[in-house]
Amino acid sequence: MDFTNPVLNADWPDPDVVRVGDDYYMVVSSFNRAPGLPVLHSRDLVGWEVVARALPALPPEAHYRLPRHGSGVWAPSIRHHDGTFHITYPDPDHGIFVLSAADPRGPWSPPRLLLAGIGLIDPCPFWDDDGRAYLVHGWAHSRSGLANRLTLVEVDPGLTELVGTPRTVIDGDELPGHHTLEGPKIHRRDGWYWIFAPSGGVTTGWQSVFRARDITGPYEGRVVLTQGGTDVNGPHQGAWVETPDGEHWFLHFQDRGVFGRVVHLQPMTWRPDGWPVIGAAAPDATSGEPVRTHPRPTGSVLPQREPERGDDFTTTTLAPRWYWQANPDPDWCLLPGDGTLHLRVLPDDVGDLRLLPRVLGQQLPGRPSTWTTSLTLGPAEPGTRAGLVVLGGEYAWVGLEETPAGLHVVCRRSTGGRREVTLAQEVLPPGTRTVAVRAHCDAEGVIAFAWRVHGAWRPVDSVFPARAGHWIGADVGLFATAPLGLPDGKDHVAFAGVSVELVNSEEVAK
The missing domain is CATH 2.60.120.200 (Jelly Rolls)
Known part of the structure; x- marks a missing residue:
């Protein structure tokens, strides 16, 4: 049985996904919309439902009593460590915040400020085997004057404070053809530290991957997903996940203008040289291109579905599909x-x-x-x-x-x-x-x-x-x-x- 992309054909920007057991949880950018940080759940990466909104009101609450278009929650990450889920999200005008919960359906903790600063975006935490924890993030030129570089800093394992000095680990200005390098997600596999990061801009970019033997670098990289001959522009920024059956998949967005950033699901394979390739690719290719249809992940048998839209208003609380343009009363x-x-x-x-x-x-x-x-x-x-x-x-x-x-x-x-x-x-x-x-x-x-x-x-x-x-x-x-x-x-x-x-x-x- 095949699925058809996009699997989420609406504005679910900058998706990140974590698997815990047989369940997948996704978070996306919500910008000025409140409640923010929608949490989606899936059992097969194909069908999704909204199960929570982790952020009832954006901090500072008084500031976001009015619609702040283009501000608020930018690209978040979701991770699971020692029995706790953590959402790390940036507000480019205030800093990087963290929410935690035992259950992704909530309740989530109030947001706590991990790293204050202007222009800090796209954070992703990582816990190493030695118990130390790190945070990698990008930069928004519109706020900081910096862009096209990825910064790594050590933090405490509870994601409450910095314990190290930030350092640039990948500088896109030193990479031929790269610009707007951002959206990093950090992993470890086969003795390598891997940073998945998009480059090239929202509407025209591509997905790059970098690896190093030491978390601080030096990193080498290559492009692993491009538009190629398809009509899927700017395929990048998302999440690598591995299924319980050992299959590898990548969820990313495509900018569709008035319809926002829709979410695609791509197969991901590992080449004999140890590098990943995302999407459809020839046997000797180092980069793939998006698939429109593809066999489903093993075990996926339910009809392909998206979150519910209509509402008969027979409950006494708003369903999590709804949001306001600013912090609500x-x-x-x-x-x-x-x-x-x-x-x-x-x-x-x-x-x-x-x-x-x-x-x-x-x-x-x-x-x-x-x-x-x-x-x-x-x-x-x-x-x-x-x-x-x-x-x-x-x-x-x-x-x-x-x-x-x-x-x-x-x-x-x-x-x-x-x-x-x-x-x-x-x-x-x-x-x-x-x-x-x-x-x-x-x-x-x-x-x-x-x-x-x-x-x-x-x-x-x-x-x-x-x-x-x-x-x-x-x-x-x-x-x-x-x-x-x-x-x-x-x-x-x-x-x-x-x-x-x-x-x-x-x-x-x-």
Whole structure:
């Protein structure tokens, strides 16, 4: 039985994976989204589900009360040592943090600052056979002025403090053709220390591997995965894992723009000279290229699946598939468990939904999808609005808005700054306070909105080409807000369950 790439066709950036027994756990970047650090689980590397969000709020909590697009949680790592799971993640504006847990489903410890500094990114810890521990990380030029080098520093085994002096172990400026060397993951095998690290940039790069007999170097390296003749651009930055059956696999991302960084699974083999090759490769090749389909890992028998999207809102807590655009307050939403979600209306609307913390969202899937819900707005002050939004560097939404002339159903898109243009608008019949709304995304990321009050759907004539966010793909979200300066009331907007229909991968391939 074969699987088809990508195995996670949505924005799951910078994946890292650890196997413990027969279980695999993945963590990815979450940037400004909160709760952050989603933890995914799999039994076969092919099908994944979200089982937790390890970071309820980003530190410093006050700083991340507002959306800080492009900041927050960058590429993390997950490791298991002496019965404890550790997630190590960088915030390029504050430093490197660590969370720990006995169970990856939580609870996770509050984040502790291991290494303060600006521009420190992509950390990965390593425990050596002699009991000493190390941390390898990269650098973000946008913050530090440094880039294209990997730094190693000794830390205590509990990942609480530095005990050594940082040193550069691989300098990409000394390697022909290398630039933006980052994302290191460190391992040991057959007497060698191995550092897997991408180079060449998010959209156009490749995967390199380096090895040394001593952890401090000197390291020699080679490129082991490139785009080659495929359409999988920039295949790199991910995780090498070994299955219980002794098979070797590599999970990496591909940047798909508005759909974000999707995750591919590649076979990995070891050459007679001791070096790995990732993906499909000729017998004498030192580098492979991505596979689109491939036989599954041994023992994989369940249907290929991705995390759940729709939500009937019959629980009293938010499912871990959802996140906000900034650190949340507990009173932002209410889940009675009756099939509705109630979003509180707060007077914090400055006219630009990109600046609104209280957009409750999920990633826009990387294949055609249709998102449908309905919302009910009770009596409200003029300017109060709520709806379904596709949010990125630009955005568009469909929903309800209270006006002095009555309640309207509207569809608008951003135009830059704090301005929106109306794509469609219609006054609701007297006494009607509920509307069904729909957003359909095609294979290119073009959004077609529609609404229904009674009878047939009313499509919006103008479409909206969705846009990626800052280092992330676009989000699909729910929101409710009122103009800045209105009284702070206790009003809520009630959303019915969210239905998400996806076109399967086989149909997209046709």
